Amino acid sequence: MPNINVLSHYGDLLDVQDLSKIFEVSKNTIYKHIKAGKFGTPIRIGRAHKIPKIYIANKFFYEYS
Secondary structure (H helix, E strand, C coil): CCCHHHHHHCCCEECHHHHHHHHCCCHHHHHHHHHHCCCCCCEEECCEEEEEHHHHHHHHHHCCC
8 A cells, every 4th residue: 555645746636647657557547446436426527537636545544544
């Protein structure tokens, strides 16, 4: 699991490419997790999925600290 400081390099909305870099998994894995609801309800902008950074911080970093 990456350190929470890695999130400071990204904007307020994270896309699939950002998430794949943060969690060091493929984009296909991120899409599977989005479809399974592990990232909550993403914001759709056109065909792109955007995940609020605060949700990722709360769910994956603070929850398990």
